[in-house]
Amino acid sequence: MEKLKKFVEGHLFQNLILAVIIINSVVLGLQTVPSLSEGTAGSVLSVIDYICLGIFILEMLLKMVAYKFFGYFKSGWNWFDFIIILTSIVSGLPVFSSARILRVFRVFRSLKGLRGFKMVSALKPLQVIIGAIGKSLPGITWTALLLIIIYYIFSIIGVTQFGTAFPDWFGNIPKAMYTLFQVMTLESWSMGISRPVMEVFSYAWAYFVPFVLISSFVMMNVVVGVVVNAISEVSEMRKKDAESEESSDAAEKTEVPATINPDEIRAEIKEVREHLEKLESLLDK
Numbered sequence: 106m107e108k109l110k111k112f113v114e115g116h117l118f119q120n121l122i123l124a125v126i127i128i129n130s131v132v133l134g135l136q137t138v139p140s141l142s143e144g145t146a147g148s149v150l151s152v153i154d155y156i157c158l159g160i161f162i163l164e165m166l167l168k169m170v171a172y173k174f175f176g177y178f179k180s181g182w183n184w185f186d187f188i189i190i191l192t193s194i195v196s197g198l199p200v201f202s203s204a205r206i207l208r209v210f211r212v213f214r215s216l217k218g219l220r221g222f223k224m225v226s227a228l229k230p231l232q233v234i235i236g237a238i239g240k241s242l243p244g245i246t247w248t249a250l251l252l253i254i255i256y257y258i259f260s261i262i263g264v265t266q267f268g269t270a271f272p273d274w275f276g277n278i279p280k281a282m283y284t285l286f287q288v289m290t291l292e293s294w295s296m297g298i299s300r301p302v303m304e305v306f307s308y309a310w311a312y313f314v315p316f317v318l319i320s321s322f323v324m325m326n327v328v329v330g331v332v333v334n335a336i337s338e339v340s341e342m343r344k345k346d347a348e349s350e351e352s353s354d355a356a357e358k359t360e361v362p363a364t365i366n367p368d369e370i371r372a373e374i375k376e377v378r379e380h381l382e383k384l385e386s387l388l389d390k
Contacts, residue, residue, distance in 0.1 A: 110171040113164070122164055123228070129157035161190050182232065185225075233339050241335035245328055252324050256282050259316050266312065270305050274298065288313060289320040 112118055132153050135141050141150065165186060169177045177183050225231045260281035267275040274284040288294040299313040 109167065113167050113171050122160070125157050125160050129154065129161075132157065158190075158193055161186075161193070165190055229343075233336060233343060236339045236343075237332060237336035240339055241331045244331040244335075248324060248327050248331065252320065255316075255319060255324075256285055259285055259312070262312065267302055267306060267309070271302060274302075285316060285320070288317060291317070291321060 132150050136147070136150050136154070141147065165177075168183065171177075172179075172183075178187070225235060257278070260275075260278050263275040263281040263285070264278060268277070268281075273280065275281045284298060288298060294313070294317070299309060302309040302313075
């Protein structure tokens with residue numbers, strides 16, 4: 106069992122799975138090309154796709170055996186792989202290829218595209234980023250709440266000042282919040298929104314410029330800072346975990362002294378006494 110565990114955690118096995126993931130991702134992309142999804146080329150791509158899926162299932166089964174099944178599900182990344190493989194199996198069932206099935210079931214067939222996410226679980230640097238995003242969610246949530254408050258305040262001002270002249274953009278709170286979202290993304294906010302409003306209300310720059318500075322620059326930098334700090338913390342934690350695993354492996358490899366035999370100790374003591382008696386005789390001479 107330990108040998109199997111070392112094998113599935115080894116670089117050779119991990120690199121092999123990574124290569125299969127890359128090949129499978131390329132195949133999934135090629136299958137979306139109409140000229141390649143039909144005829145002989147389509148059949149070849151389907152065979153490769155099923156082979157890759159079989160390798161992923163084999164990988165999952167080997168890990169379940171190596172980690173004694175329930176141990177396999179102790180890792181969140183193993184859960185991630187399990188869900189992706191399960192959805193891939195469901196999407197490959199013949200029932201979802203039937204033309205008589207409702208269009209809703211086509212969603213299940215498209216789920217095999219999720220298999221590309223296995224690259225995240227195969228590359229440790231990507232795991233660090235995903236872990237950091239999860240760790241930074243509380244900070245991002247509070248930042249989002251503050252941003253919603255800013256949106257709400259500026260929406261009230263926008264509806265009050267510009268709602269009558271521009272009902273499509275500032276007719277009510279929801280419309281104003283959506284307009285401000287477009288402004289925050291900096292997508293045609295100047296020529297498309299602010300300048301037309303400034304032609305009617307010359308002071309509108311005093312409304313848009315502070316909002317852009319606060320939402321697009323200050324708040325987004327806060328989010329970036331939270332994520333970068335989380336990446337640093339997660340990287341440090343993974344480094345410490347790796348060092349502790351190396352130290353534990355080194356301790357396991359250290360040879361444990363065999364059980365001490367009393368007869369051997371008596372024999373050694375006897376030899377030491379004989380040597381001491383010889384030394385004493387030599388000194389007396």
